[in-house]
Structures are given as C-alpha cells and as structure tokens.
Amino acid sequence: MELLVILAVLAAVTLFVSGPLRRAAPSEPEGDRRIAELEAAREAKYLEIRDAELDHSTGKLSDEDYRVVDRALRSEAIEILHELDRAGGQASNGAGAAVDGR
Amino acid sequence: MAALGRVLLILGLVVALYGIGASLHGARSGQLEWVQSGRRAVYTLAALMTLAFAILEDAFLRSDFSFNVVSSASSTTTPTFYKLAAAWSTQQGSLLLWVFLLSLWSSLILFLTRNRVREIAPYATAVLLGFGAFFVSLTVFFASPFGTTANPPLQGAGLDPLLLHASMMIHPPMLYSGYTLLTIPFAFAVGALVTGRLGNEWIAVTRRFALAAWLVLGIGILLGARWSYTELGWGGYWAWDPVENAALMPWLCVTAFIHSIMIQEKRGMLKIWNVSLILGSSTLAILGTFLVRSGVLDSIHAFGASTLGIPFVILIGAMVAVSIALVTARREVLRSEARLDSLLSREAVFLFQNLVLVAMVAVVFWITFFPLISEAITGTKVSVGPPAFRPFIVPLALVLVALSGIGPLIAWRRVTAANLRRNFTIPVAVGAATCVVLLLASNAAARPFALIMFSLGAFVLASVAQELWRGTAARRASTRDPVPVAFVRLIGRNRRRYGGYIAHAGLAVLLIGVAASSSFAHSRDVILSPGQSAGVGGYQVQYVRPVEHVTNAKVSFGAVLDLSKGGKHVSTLTTTRGFYPAPNDPGLGPISDAFNGQADSNVGLRAGLTRDIWTVVNPDLTPLQSEITAGDRAFLKLMTSLTPAQARQPAVIDWIRYYRAQAIAGLAARYVSHPWPIEFLLIVSPMVTWIWLGALIIAFGGLIALWPIPLRARRRAPARGSARQPAAAPSPPVPVRETVY
Numbered sequence: 001m002e003l004l005v006i007l008a009v010l011a012a013v014t015l016f017v018s019g020p021l022r023r024a025a026p027s028e029p030e031g032d033r034r035i036a037e038l039e040a041a042r043e044a045k046y047l048e049i050r051d052a053e054l055d056h057s058t059g060k061l062s063d064e065d066y067r068v069v070d071r072a073l074r075s076e077a078i079e080i081l082h083e084l085d086r087a088g089g090q091a092s093n094g095a096g097a098a099v100d101g102r
Numbered sequence: 103m104a105a106l107g108r109v110l111l112i113l114g115l116v117v118a119l120y121g122i123g124a125s126l127h128g129a130r131s132g133q134l135e136w137v138q139s140g141r142r143a144v145y146t147l148a149a150l151m152t153l154a155f156a157i158l159e160d161a162f163l164r165s166d167f168s169f170n171v172v173s174s175a176s177s178t179t180t181p182t183f184y185k186l187a188a189a190w191s192t193q194q195g196s197l198l199l200w201v202f203l204l205s206l207w208s209s210l211i212l213f214l215t216r217n218r219v220r221e222i223a224p225y226a227t228a229v230l231l232g233f234g235a236f237f238v239s240l241t242v243f244f245a246s247p248f249g250t251t252a253n254p255p256l257q258g259a260g261l262d263p264l265l266l267h268a269s270m271m272i273h274p275p276m277l278y279s280g281y282t283l284l285t286i287p288f289a290f291a292v293g294a295l296v297t298g299r300l301g302n303e304w305i306a307v308t309r310r311f312a313l314a315a316w317l318v319l320g321i322g323i324l325l326g327a328r329w330s331y332t333e334l335g336w337g338g339y340w341a342w343d344p345v346e347n348a349a350l351m352p353w354l355c356v357t358a359f360i361h362s363i364m365i366q367e368k369r370g371m372l373k374i375w376n377v378s379l380i381l382g383s384s385t386l387a388i389l390g391t392f393l394v395r396s397g398v399l400d401s402i403h404a405f406g407a408s409t410l411g412i413p414f415v416i417l418i419g420a421m422v423a424v425s426i427a428l429v430t431a432r433r434e435v436l437r438s439e440a441r442l443d444s445l446l447s448r449e450a451v452f453l454f455q456n457l458v459l460v461a462m463v464a465v466v467f468w469i470t471f472f473p474l475i476s477e478a479i480t481g482t483k484v485s486v487g488p489p490a491f492r493p494f495i496v497p498l499a500l501v502l503v504a505l506s507g508i509g510p511l512i513a514w515r516r517v518t519a520a521n522l523r524r525n526f527t528i529p530v531a532v533g534a535a536t537c538v539v540l541l542l543a544s545n546a547a548a549r550p551f552a553l554i555m556f557s558l559g560a561f562v563l564a565s566v567a568q569e570l571w572r573g574t575a576a577r578r579a580s581t582r583d584p585v586p587v588a589f590v591r592l593i594g595r596n597r598r599r600y601g602g603y604i605a606h607a608g609l610a611v612l613l614i615g616v617a618a619s620s621s622f623a624h625s626r627d628v629i630l631s632p633g634q635s636a637g638v639g640g641y642q643v644q645y646v647r648p649v650e651h652v653t654n655a656k657v658s659f660g661a662v663l664d665l666s667k668g669g670k671h672v673s674t675l676t677t678t679r680g681f682y683p684a685p686n687d688p689g690l691g692p693i694s695d696a697f698n699g700q701a702d703s704n705v706g707l708r709a710g711l712t713r714d715i716w717t718v719v720n721p722d723l724t725p726l727q728s729e730i731t732a733g734d735r736a737f738l739k740l741m742t743s744l745t746p747a748q749a750r751q752p753a754v755i756d757w758i759r760y761y762r763a764q765a766i767a768g769l770a771a772r773y774v775s776h777p778w779p780i781e782f783l784l785i786v787s788p789m790v791t792w793i794w795l796g797a798l799i800i801a802f803g804g805l806i807a808l809w810p811i812p813l814r815a816r817r818r819a820p821a822r823g824s825a826r827q828p829a830a831a832p833s834p835p836v837p838v839r840e841t842v843y
Contacts, residue, residue, distance in 0.1 A: 002106055009109070009110070009113065013113060016145075017139055017146055018139065019142065021139055033220060036219070037301055040306050041302060044306075044367045047368075048514070051514065054596065057576035058572040058573055058575075059524055060511065060525055062520060065513070065516050068516075
C-alpha cells in the first residue's frame with residue numbers, strides 16, 4: 001500500500017513539474033518589462049505626491065516648500081507617464097487615465 | 103508511514119535541486135517553460151513538505167513511539183495541544199518545520215509575482231530552492247524526523263516540562279516564520295543584483311514579506327519574553343541569552359530595512375545600504391538558526407551540541423561571500439539617484455535611525471559572540487551577561503525612541519524653522535512636563551536613564567497623537583466626515599504611514615515599561631515558615647499554608663500567599679514548583695526518580711497597569727530526603743525479592759505502581775502536614791504590563807501597515823488645490839480626480 005502511494009506521489013510530481021516543458025510557453029516581449037518597471041515607478045510617485053499633500057495639510061510642509069516639492073514631484077510623475085506612453089503605455093492606461101486611476 | 107516520510111524528504115531534495123537547475127537554465131536561456139517548471143518545483147516542494155509535516159504530526163498525535171522523535175519528546179500523558187507542539191521541540195522536527203514554512207512562503211511570493219519581475223524571479227526561485235535544498239538535506243542526511251526503532255518503548259520520555267506553556271506552542275513557529283520570510287527579500291535582492299534590475303520593482307514585490315517577517319519575528323520574541331517571565335522562575339523577561347539575541351539581531355536589521363526602503367522608493371537613494379541590510383538580515387536569521395542548533399554557545403533555548411554546525415557555517419559563509427561579491431560587482435548601478443536635500447528632513451531622520459539600529463546590531467553581535475572570540479584568541483571562554491549590554495544598548499535605545507518621535511513630525515525632503523516650531527511645540531512640551539512632574543512627584547531622579555526614557559516616551563506618544571489628530575482634521579476638512587469616521591478612514595487610506603506611527607507609539611509604551619521595570623523593581627529572596635511574612639516594595643507577603651498536588655506527570659509543592667498593603671488585603675497568590683520524574687536515570691531509586699527530573703515553576707502573579715507582584719516558591723526537598731531514601735530501599739528490596747516470572751505479571755506491576763504512587767502521595771502529604779521553612783523570590787516590578795501592551799500596539803500597527811490598500815485607492819493621486827491650504831502657484835498639469843486622505 002505504502003509503495004503504491006509512493007509511486008503515485010512520484011508520478012504526480014513528475015507530471016506536474018514537467019508540465020510546462022511539454023508545451024511551448026509564450027515568450028515575453030521586452031517592452032512589457034520596461035512597462036512593469038515604469039508602472040512601479042509611477043505607483044511610487046503617486047504615493048509620494050499623496051504623502052506630500054498630506055504633509056502639507058497636516059502642517060509639516062509650509063506653502064512655499066509644498067509648492068516646490070509638489071511641482072518637482074508632478075514633473076517627475078509626468079516624465080514617467082510620458083515614458084510609459086513611449087514604451088507602449090496605451091496598454092497600461094495611457095498618461096491621463098493612469099493618473100485618473102480609471 | 104515513516105518510510106513514506108523519508109521518501110517525501112528525498113523527493114523534496116531532488117525536486118529542489120531540479121528546480122534550481124531549471125530556474126537558472128530558464129533565466130539564462132530566456133526559455134520561459136524552464137522558468138515555469140522551476141516555479142512549479144517550489145509549489146511541489148511545498149506540497150511534499152506539507153505531507154511530510156502532516157505525517158510527523160500524525161505520529162505525535164497517535165503517540166507512535168516507533169518514531170524516535172515521538173518517543174524522545176512526547177508521551178501518552180502529554181496533552182493533545184502540546185503533542186502538536188512537541189514536533190518542533192526536537193531538532194529534527196524543527197528543521198522540518200523550517201523547510202515547510204520556507205516552502206509555503208516561497209510558493210506564495212512566486213504565485214503573487216508569476217506575472218511580475220520576470221527577470222528577477224527565476225534567480226530568486228533558485229535562491230529559495232537553494233535554501234530549501236539545504237534544509238531538506240539536513241533532514242535527509244543529518245537529522246531525520248522519520249528515524250524509527252524496531253522495538254518501540256511503551257512510553258515516551260515526554261515533552262520538556264519547561265515547554266508546557268501556551269506561548270511555546272506559538273513562539274517557535276513565529277520565529278521560524280520570521281526567519282523564513284526574511285529569505286524572500288533576500289532571494290529577490292540577489293535576483294535583482296544578478297540581473298542588475300535594482301530599481302523599485304524588487305522592493306515593491308517583497309516589501310510586505312519584509313514587514314511580515316518583522317511582525318512575526320517581533321511577536322515571536324515577545325512570546326519568548328512572556329514565557330521567560332511566567333515560566334522560568336527567575337523573575338525577568340529578557341536575559342540577553344544568545345538565542346534571544348539571535349532573534350533580536352535580524353529583527354533590528356529588518357526594522358532598519360523597512361524604514362530605509364522608503365527612502366529608496368521616494369528618492370532613489372540608499373540602494374547599496376538597502377540591499378546590504380536585507381542580505382545582512384537574512385544572514386543573521388540563518389546565524390540565529392545556527393546558534394540554536396549547533397550548541398556553540400550556552401543557552402537555555404538551544405538544542406545542545408550537534409553535527410549541524412559545519413553545514414551551517416558553510417551556508418553562512420556562502421551567503422556572506424555571495425552578498426559581498428554581488429554588491430561589489432553592482433556598485434555602479436547601486437549609486438544613489440539623489441542626495442539629501444536637508445539634514446532636517448524625514449529621510450535624514452530615517453538614515454540616522456538606521457545607523458542607530460545597525461549600531462545596536464553590532465553591539466549585540468559583538469557581545470554575544472565575545473565568548474567564542476575570547477576562546478579562539480585566549481583559549482578561555484569568557485562568559486558575559488546583561489551588564490555587558492546595558493552601557494551600550496540603553497543610550498542607543500534612548501536615541502532610537504527620540505527619533506521615533508521626531509520622524510513623524512518632519513516632512514520628506516525639506517522643512518522650515520517655522521514648521522519645526524509648529525510641529526514640535528506640543529510634543530516637546532508634553533515630554534518636558536512629564537520630566538518635571540516625575541522629578542517633583544517621584545524618585546525618578548535617582549534613575550536618570552529611566553527619567554529620560556519616560557520623558558522621551560511621552561514626547562513620542564504626544565507626537566503620534568498630534569499626527570493622528572491633524573490628519574483626522576485634514577480629512578474632515580475635505581470630506582466633512584464625523585471625527586470617528588474621518589479617523590478610521592484616514593488610517594485606512596494611509597495604512598503604511600499611520601500603521602507605522604501606531605507602531606512607534608507601541609515602541610514608546612514598551613520601552614517605558616522596560617525602563618520602569620528594570621530601574622524601579624524591588625526584589626527579595628526570603629525563607630519563610632507558614633504564618634511568617636516579608637516586606638517587599640511596600641507590600642507584605644505572608645506565607646499562609648503549603649499546598650501539594652500529585653499527578654502521573656509531576657509532583658507539585660507550593661504555597662498560598664497573602665498579599666497586603668498598609669494592613670489591607672490585596673490578593674491571594676498561589677505559587678508552585680513542579681518536579682518531574684527522571685525514569686531513565688539508573689542511579690536513582692523508584693521514589694527518588696519521581697523528584698529528580700526537570701522542574702518548572704508556576705508563578706504567583708498579580709499583574710496590573712502600575713505594577714506586577716511576582717512570587718515564586720523554591721521548596722528545598724532535603725527534609726524529605728531520609729524518607730525518600732527509605733522508600734527507595736523498601737521498593738528495591740521488594741523488587742529484588744520477586745522472581746523474574748513474578749516481576750513480569752501485570753497484576754504485580756500494577757500493585758507496585760499503586761504502592762509507589764501511595765508512597766509519593768504520602769511524601770507530598772507530609773510536605774503539607776509538617777511544613778518546613780521554604781525559599782521564596784518576591785518581586786514588585788512597576789509597569790511590566792506596559793511591555794505586553796506596547797507589544798500588542800506594535801503588532802496592531804504592523805498589521806495595519808501590512809494590510810493591502812485597495813488598488814483603486816492606491817492609484818488615486820491627489821488633485822491640485824484641494825488641500826486645506828490652497829496652492830499658490832501653478833504646477834505641471836497632472837490630471838487627477840480628487841483629494842481624500
């Protein structure tokens with residue numbers, strides 16, 4: 001009985017692990033990787049914009065400092081969005097829609 | 103079933119080795135099918151280890167003493183709850199638990215990232231499977247949990263009585279979860295270094311795993327402290343034991359990491375520092391595992407000397423060498439993208455906090471390993487204790503608490519003097535007021551470090567409260583929500599930030615408790631007879647009467663104590679000392695062996711927010727010794743008078759067992775009827791409860807920070823000009839919808 005269980009486990013493991021080798025996996029376009037990287041940068045930048053806004057509204061950033069910081073952050077965000085568009089970012093929402101979060 | 107278990111382990115090793123090869127081949131050739139096959143190897147390893155662990159747990163539950171580990175760590179009288187935990191009280195079972203947890207977390211991260219970080223993931227898979235192969239090979243070649251004997255004993259040795267404690271059920275899995283979770287960011291950091299993709303991607307996918315490691319490792323450490331406080335009978339919660347330190351070091355290191363990665367995410371800075379921190383954290387976690395298993399340092403927690411030391415030294419050496427080589431090779435890519443705008447910025451505070459945490463790790467590491475270092479140099483093992491740590495750790499802890507209050511009050515990138523005044527006025531005033539009140543109304547001046555800690559703790563609590571209030575007010579300004587709703591939604595929408603602040607408040611509460619209990623405790627070691635009393639910390643403790651309790655598992659001798667203050671009854675406490683049998687000691691007689699095994703303490707504790715009254719009894723058995731010896735002689739005489747045939751008869755065996763039990767019960771009754779003076783340790787320790795409360799608050803904050811924010815909320819960037827204070831100048835036109843914190 002124990003031998004049968006061992007053989008069944010062995011067969012199941014072999015079939016499962018070798019499964020992908022028995023069919024061709026689609027290759028990943030290089031562009032997708034660049035988009036993934038830019039999307040990670042975009043998410044981080046959004047978070048940073050929100051944090052700066054919260055810092056300003058809770059009094060940790062003066063109006064003047066906030067203007068400088070916010071302008072820099074939004075410039076960086078736009079640069080990332082443009083890069084996303086250049087990298088075929090329509091697939092990843094496009095600049096305006098991405099910022100809208102729709 | 104043991105054979106099946108062994109096959110599962112061997113199969114696990116083969117699958118892990120195959121997966122390493124498949125992942126590396128797939129990564130180098132770009133053939134995704136090999137990468138996917140490698141990932142499936144991780145899932146398979148998890149399934150195999152789950153089955154193997156289930157077989158081992160089943161053997162413990164069935165008290166199958168043909169398994170060597172079951173007969174050595176469990177018995178038919180071990181409660182079911184503890185039979186489950188007994189599996190990881192053994193070297194072999196705990197190694198299987200390690201690889202079981204590792205395979206589960208590895209499967210989870212690889213499933214979550216199956217469509218992300220595709221360049222890094224195959225290398226990370228190979229590293230994770232490398233750890234898996236290492237630990238499975240230990241269970242295959244060095245310490246098999248499925249070793250069996252052809253002649254199983256009728257009864258097992260039972261679980262170490264010191265481990266019969268609820269927190270011991272959870273403490274090891276928590277520590278092992280922490281250690282194994284740390285391998286996830288380690289593996290992805292290695293993958294990022296190998297591929298050169300050292301942006302934010304690898305941090306984004308592993309950040310939660312690092313946070314989870316920090317959380318469960320912290321919970322594990324605190325459960326260990328609680329066990330020490332209530333079970334070990336020495337009255338403390340932290341002894342700077344090597345194994346405690348082994349868990350603390352990676353926790354401190356990963357605490358630094360979860361702060362400093364924010365600087366990389368926001369500013370592209372500290373890349374070398376961050377990869378080094380996580381490589382160091384994981385290496386320290388393996389070092390901790392090595393310390394517990396190798397027996398190189400004396401510790402109450404260690405498994406004792408074993409043959410596992412050399413494989414662990416090789417693994418640690420490989421981790422250090424690979425880490426240094428990869429970081430050195432990638433130093434150009436790891437260069438910071440920005441510089442600190444100002445020393446008065448949150449990133450500067452984080453950086454300073456990181457330096458303090460790493461200094462703490464260095465201190466703990468040096469002093470923990472000092473006995474080994476001294477032995478290597480002088481040939482003499484110098485033992486060091488808690489006093490060696492305090493001169494370094496106390497000032498560093500004070501700076502750390504101060505920074506945990508300053509950080510939330512300072513903005514990223516830059517601040518002005520006016521903002522500093524606005525944000526620091528109330529918290530500094532609260533801290534200063536606390537200091538003045540304590541100086542005037544207490545004897546805190548006698549303990550300056552404690553006084554500073556109380557003041558800084560108040561400063562931190564005030565800064566966190568101020569931040570929560572101002573954030574709630576800002577949210578109310580934009581949503582008109584009622585205060586409780588705004589408060590909850592503020593935290594819900596900014597979990598990482600406010601979860602962190604709450605954890606800071608918990609740290610302050612915890613360290614206030616540590617400072618108070620370690621600086622103002624009153625302790626007395628007294629010998630009392632029934633009716634006598636002793637004073638400690640303003641309380642009178644009277645030894646009312648002795649108590650005893652005899653079971654098959656142990657004999658307990660104890661005392662009922664009356665606690666009073668100013669003549670008024672406060673509480674009645676009961677404390678006992680349990681003596682366990684030593685059945686396998688041939689030098690002991692049938693009665694002696696009932697008292698000469700392990701012993702544990704049941705603490706008489708009255709815990710409260712302001713102070714704990716902690717008592718433990720340590721009865722001296724010398725007055726019973728003559729009767730124990732007489733009993734040994736009588737039973738040995740009886741047993742030697744039996745013929746071999748008589749000695750094998752079940753009725754005779756039962757008869758001897760019955761009278762032995764009667765004799766032991768008689769000795770216990772004598773402890774009550776003819777009591778003699780016994781030793782007590784009495785401790786009145788202020789604010790110990792704050793330590794456990796602080797830990798709960800830290801865990802709560804950690805859980806908030808760990809909980810994922812819904813994708814929709816995360817993607818919403820704030821609108822221009824909708825803040826409380828309107829922006830005065832136009833900014834680049836980033837189109838957004840709304841601002842709600």
